[in-house]
Amino acid sequence: MHGGDSPIALKQRIRWMLAAGCFAALVLTPLDLERIVRPFVDRSQIQAEAGVRMDGPWWPDYPRFLNAVRQRTQPGDVILLDFPQRRWMGGYAFAYYRAAYVLTGREVLPLIDEHDQIVRDNIRAARWVALFTAQRQGQLLRR
Amino acid sequence: MLLARAVDRSLHSAMLIGLGFLYGTGIVCFVELAMPRWSAVTVTSALLLVAALCGLRIWRQRASSPAPRTALAPHLFDLLTVLVVVSYVLMVTAAPLPEWDFGAVWGLKGKVFFEHHGIDWHFLKSRWNRFSHPDYPLLLPLNYDYLALLRGGWDDSRLGVLSAAFGVATLLIVRAATARQTSPMKSALITLACAPVALAIQPGIGESPMIAFTAAALLLLRDDDCHPPILLGLAGCSKNEGIALIAVVLAALLLFQRRRVLRFWPALAIAAPWMAVKTILSLKTDLAEGSFIARAAERAPAAGEIAMALLQSLADRWVWLAIVLAFAVATAAARRRQRLIIAIVLLQLAAYFAIYLGVPYRVDWYIEGSWSRLTRQILIPALVAAMLALAQTMAPEEDGAHAET
Numbered sequence: 001m002h003g004g005d006s007p008i009a010l011k012q013r014i015r016w017m018l019a020a021g022c023f024a025a026l027v028l029t030p031l032d033l034e035r036i037v038r039p040f041v042d043r044s045q046i047q048a049e050a051g052v053r054m055d056g057p058w059w060p061d062y063p064r065f066l067n068a069v070r071q072r073t074q075p076g077d078v079i080l081l082d083f084p085q086r087r088w089m090g091g092y093a094f095a096y097y098r099a100a101y102v103l104t105g106r107e108v109l110p111l112i113d114e115h116d117q118i119v120r121d122n123i124r125a126a127r128w129v130a131l132f133t134a135q136r137q138g139q140l141l142r143r
Numbered sequence: 144m145l146l147a148r149a150v151d152r153s154l155h156s157a158m159l160i161g162l163g164f165l166y167g168t169g170i171v172c173f174v175e176l177a178m179p180r181w182s183a184v185t186v187t188s189a190l191l192l193v194a195a196l197c198g199l200r201i202w203r204q205r206a207s208s209p210a211p212r213t214a215l216a217p218h219l220f221d222l223l224t225v226l227v228v229v230s231y232v233l234m235v236t237a238a239p240l241p242e243w244d245f246g247a248v249w250g251l252k253g254k255v256f257f258e259h260h261g262i263d264w265h266f267l268k269s270r271w272n273r274f275s276h277p278d279y280p281l282l283l284p285l286n287y288d289y290l291a292l293l294r295g296g297w298d299d300s301r302l303g304v305l306s307a308a309f310g311v312a313t314l315l316i317v318r319a320a321t322a323r324q325t326s327p328m329k330s331a332l333i334t335l336a337c338a339p340v341a342l343a344i345q346p347g348i349g350e351s352p353m354i355a356f357t358a359a360a361l362l363l364l365r366d367d368d369c370h371p372p373i374l375l376g377l378a379g380c381s382k383n384e385g386i387a388l389i390a391v392v393l394a395a396l397l398l399f400q401r402r403r404v405l406r407f408w409p410a411l412a413i414a415a416p417w418m419a420v421k422t423i424l425s426l427k428t429d430l431a432e433g434s435f436i437a438r439a440a441e442r443a444p445a446a447g448e449i450a451m452a453l454l455q456s457l458a459d460r461w462v463w464l465a466i467v468l469a470f471a472v473a474t475a476a477a478r479r480r481q482r483l484i485i486a487i488v489l490l491q492l493a494a495y496f497a498i499y500l501g502v503p504y505r506v507d508w509y510i511e512g513s514w515s516r517l518t519r520q521i522l523i524p525a526l527v528a529a530m531l532a533l534a535q536t537m538a539p540e541e542d543g544a545h546a547e548t
Contacts, residue, residue, distance in 0.1 A: 015472065019536040022469045026530050027332045029462045030339040036226070039233035050238035054246060075258065097247040097274055104251070105258040110271060 055098065058136070062095070065138035066102035069130045072140055075105040080126035080143075084134035088114045099130070145197035146170060156215045157322075161315035162370060164308060165355060169377045169413070171289045172282040176416065180261045183292040215322055220331035224318075224338050228311055231342040235303025240347035248275050249348050250299055253287030257297050267426055277426040280417045282380040283349050306346035309355040313341035317527060320362040325534040333530045340459075340522050352381040353520050357388060361484055361524035364392070368406045376413025383428060384520060386414060387498075391490040399483055439501035449499060449506055458515030459522060466529040473532035480535065481528040488525045492518070 039046065051059045073079060081099050085091030096110045109122035129141040144163030174189045175181060240250060252275060255266050267277040286305060291297045317337050321330040341358070343351045356378035360371045375392060378385030389410045396404045420426070442449065457463060470478055470485070478485070495517050502509045 015474070016537055018472045019469075019533045022465060022472050023329075023332070023530060023533045023537070025465045026462070026469060026526060026533075027336045029465055030336055030459065030526075031227075032339060035234075035339075036230045039230050039237065043233060043237045046234060047238040050241040053241040054239075054243070093274065097251075100272070100275070101246045101251050101254065104254045108271075 056094070058095075061136040061138075062098065062132060063102065065130075065132050066099055068138065069099075069128075069140050070103055070106075073103070073106055073128060076107070077128055078107045078109060078126050079103060079128045079130050080109050080111055080122055082111050082129055082131045084132065086112055087116050088112060092116075095132070103130075145194045145201065156319065157315040158319035161312040161319065162359065164312040165316075165359060165374065165377065168282060168286050168309075168352065169373075169380065172285045172377075172380055173416075175285040175288060176262070176281065178261065181288065181292060182260070183295070186289060186292060215319055216327040218327040218331035220328065220335055221318070224314060224331070224335045227335070227338040228307070228314070228342065231310065232304065232307045235307055235346045236301060239299040240303050242345050242347050244345070244349075245299075245347035248279065249283050250287065250302065251275050252279075252281065253284035253291070253302075254297050254299075256284060257288045257291045264424065268424060276428070278383070278421050278428045279349065280380045280382060280385070280414075282377065283352055303346045306343055306351040309351040310338075310342035313355040313358050313523065314338060316359045316362060317341070317523065321527060321531065324531055326538070329530070329534045333527055333534075336530065337523050337526060340519055340526070344519070345516065349382045350516050350519065353378060353385060354523060356381055356385065357520050358523040358527075360388075360392070361487060361521075362527055364487075365480075365483055368403060372407040372409040373413065375407070375410035379410065379414030380417060382520075384495075384517065386418070387494045388487075388491060389414060391487055391494055395483060395486045395490055398486065433503055435501040438503065439497070442500045442506065446500065449510075450496065452507065452510055453496065453499070453514060456510050456514050458518055462522065462526065463518075466525050469529035469533050473529075473536045474539075476539075477532040477535040481532050484524050484528040488521050488528075491521050 051063070055063055069079065079099075081096055083092055083095035085095065092110070092112055093114075096108070099108050109119070109126055111118060111122065113119050126143055129143060131139045131141060133139075144159055144167075146166045147159055147162040170190060170193050171186075174186055174193070178185060178189065240246075245251075252266075255263050259266070262281070266272055283305075287302055290302065290305065294301070314334050314337060318330060318334040321333045324330075325333075337358075341354060343354060356374050360374035360378060363374070364371045371392075375385070375389050378388050389407075392410075393404055393407060396407065470481075495514075499506055499509060
């Protein structure tokens with residue numbers, strides 16, 4: 001090596017270092033160590049969080065109620081859902097979608113529509129009414 | 144894997160397994176779409192018939208020039224990727240999948256169809272089930288159904304394994320594709336970087352297959368006309384964004400490699416059946432409500448604000464920033480090699496932006512609910528392209544003379 005690097009060699013070396021630094025950053029940046037380590041350390045916490053995440057403040061009573069409704073009804077039954085929150089975007093939609101998942105095989109009909117209006121056709125069509133109250137009590141009523 | 148080998152006899156090891164799994168999910172989708180009623184026996188019999196036909200094709204091709212057999216050189220850093228995969232599997236099988244869209248869309252349809260022993264078209268057409276997006280393609284729910292048929296029952300605490308499988312398939316393809324272009328160490332590190340994205344943060348929903356098919360199609364796109372059209376078609380069978388991706392890829396090819404466009408007809412042919420079904424049964428997307436063009440025109444003056452909102456809501460922003468920096472640092476030659484992928488990523492982002500302009504409800508609601516997922520769908524191709532550009536910048540002699548021996 002004679003004296004210092006030529007300008008081109010210096011530029012290439014700087015570019016190499018920047019490239020290596022970027023490469024390392026791209027390897028490390030996506031990695032979330034906490035997310036990777038957690039399942040090895042505490043799976044039970046993941047299990048506990050799953051329920052709350054799906055059902056929010058209604059966990060565990062609402063899914064428990066829906067499972068009880070499922071056990072007491074038959075495939076093909078038409079079930080009207082009555083939930084304390086009577087506004088579609090104010091909580092009723094969540095309850096309805098959740099019921100649709102647990103009560104597959106049955107036809108679940110909402111009591112209200114997207115405009116928060118009572119759907120009388122659904123009341124007439126239903127054989128059962130699944131009533132869940134604000135006190136987290138559930139009843140299955142036959143029409 | 145038989146289908147993958149029937150399509151391309153040169154496939155081996157990681158690429159064969161990765162593509163084999165992805166093609167397998169596609170076959171399951173089409174078999175169940177075609178059958179009015181399912182059981183484990185009937186669906187498996189149909190799958191075995193397809194496998195037999197693929198095996199026959201492979202056997203008949205045996206006389207032609209033998210496929211080159213090269214092995215993927217493993218590296219110590221692959222163990223880190225394995226660790227990330229194991230962690231993900233433990234996480235997604237710890238409890239029933241908690242994602243809202245699993246219970247309201249993907250898993251819901253799978254469960255409904257499973258109990259119906261076939262696709263429940265009445266459910267999809269019902270006015271009260273529009274929340275479940277009946278227009279969404281059915282590849283994922285139908286694969287949930289096959290798993291449930293094999294298990295003899297629906298168990299959503301185990302279905303997360305399918306998201307893990309899509310992630311693993313993606314990583315195998317990334318590893319094999321990058322091994323052709325750089326050293327084993329850099330290939331292993333690129334795969335490790337892709338692992339947190341390939342293993343979807345939101346398991347159980349359509350992102351897993353969409354990320355897989357997008358990554359596989361784009362990573363193989365530069366040198367291959369065989370697999371990308373099939374993979375793009377299957378992306379179109381996974382999510383509506385897959386249809387947009389097909390259009391974007393065709394547009395990019397028209398710009399840079401016009402002669403290849405017609406060879407991508409399989410992408411349209413594979414995505415077409417579900418599009419036809421949607422049209423016949425009037426299963427509409429919410430985007431089709433009212434006039435999309437009128438809404439987009441009305442929002443056009445606010446395009447700048449919407450763009451800012453998208454930038455501010457960008458998930459993985461440090462990764463995207465590093466990708467931009469990577470291309471700034473890379474040599475012009477290295478950037479040129481990746482220009483097709485760069486163009487497709489930019490066009491797909493532009494397509495998402497255009498769609499946001501015309502959404503029927505509040506834009507901020509859509510951005511909050513979907514933007515992070517949409518950007519993750521194309522993050523792996525962008526990440527791999529950036530890292531390959533850097534790899535070539537650091538060691539130009541490695542390109543082509545790679546360590547796959």
